[in-house]
Amino acid sequence: MKRVIARVAMATVTASVAVTASVFVAATPVQAAPADPVKALTGQFTTGKGVRFTDVATLLDFAGNTSILKRTGSFQFGKAGIVASDITAKRTSDDAEALAVLSWILPKPERTIRIGTTSYYSGGAWAPPKGKTWIKHPRGMNAGLSGSYGQIVNVAEPSTLKVLVTRGKRTGRTYSGTVSLGTLEKVSPWLRSADLSVLTGTGGLSKSEKATVVRFTLTLGPDQLPRKLVTVYPPGTHVSAAVGEDRRLSIETDYTGWGSRVTVKAPPANKVANMGKREPTLRGGGRG
Template identity: 45%
Template sequence: MKRMIASISAVTAVALVTGAPAQAHAQAAPADPVKALKSQFVPGKGVRFTDRTTMIEEGKGQPYLRRTGSFQFGRGGIVASDISSKGPGPADEVFTSSVSGRTIRIGTTSYSQGGTYRDKMPSGKSWYKGSDGMTGGVGGWFSQLVNVAEPATLASLLKGAKKSRTTYSGTTTFGKLAKVSPWFRATLPLRSSDKTVVTFKLTLDRNHLPQRLTTSFPPTGIYDSTGWEGNTISVETRFTGWGGKVSIKAPPVNKVTTKLEDRDEE
């Protein structure tokens, strides 16, 4: 009996030893970031993010725009977003006034507060309901144009990207983004060139979800101005709280308008 027990123990030990490498290999197998992203699409859940935009001119970077926001998910992906932006301040009061504000987007309907609508609101109204469905007003043009919370966009970036551990780097173009990304099309519906090249670097967290994204592109791709020639827009986005509760609602109906007043003529 003792010999039988000893034999069984020996066989079991061998099986465990020989099976260990296979098990370790299975655990070490890289997860698919696109599948990891799709696993986050649970109604009522979402992710938060921050953007920092820098304008690089003659090799020197100047703070240009900051944003904070959140995405709310449904089973198919992003169903709503809430983004607040702030310009550089007194250094450029006109620009700051035009980009500083807040945009709530539910489905394809956007509600904008501040920014270019600030001085055009009827009495008692503070939100403009737009049919264009833009994701961030004018501020969105100069912020993160690449949305890696979209599976098709993420897949497009990863295809052909250079990988180093948990970081992917490469390039894409406005044209490619326009084909795969509803976010890009809504954020930048008009642009000067679809050939504009966007350089990116994406770092994933331990759960294979986007953690940090940096992109850079020439602002002349947005608007072909001689004053912007040779400049570069650089945007850093950081994601936090994947899977946390996010609830985005439309502003109170009595504060919303679909008509603006042209006070410049007064």
């Protein structure tokens, strides 16, 4: 009898241990795989959807900070990424600092609609012929003449986002680091179409510009999509050469409405004047 009781007791203890172990295993949380911001971004690429953004350009120097430019815009996506954009830029200051940088390229607000590689410019320094309000360029700048002073680092491009999250040091959902303009130029169609050289046909960045280092801080939302990007450019770049040796250009961009409906349409054809590949018609400067 004692042997039977002992065997029953042993079986009971074994079963109890097995149940306890199974409960412990079930209660242990499964470690989620690290989120992939690039995958989250490409998951947004649905025809007719997009994202909106606002960015502010600020001159930084030892005497203080001066906001000089604000842009509002939207990107429309297709299945492979950005297919169109609509961006409006305006000066936010008329003091000497802002005028020294932007007076000739942004005498009044400028709007740029870009569909594929075709750009439509209105306002700013553009001078369409009488009866027209837009100038069309078949392979134009993505954000008009003021585009070089806006956010040229475009994290709505998977290739650009990948560079930043790969090179940046991550703290929570924030990535901070540095990257050269030359590295970005290789992977970013947006950067390659941001400069005036698109119009003049002089090519891309110079050797010294390629070597220029940009500091960045990128913050993602809980969905791993970009929410805020801050970039700071040193002097001597194509962006800030006119700013001066003791100054920097800081650009802060906020992204909202990921996955919202975005539709970018070309201006009415009867309001558009065609421009040759290298013939920008500007106020005060004629063709250049």
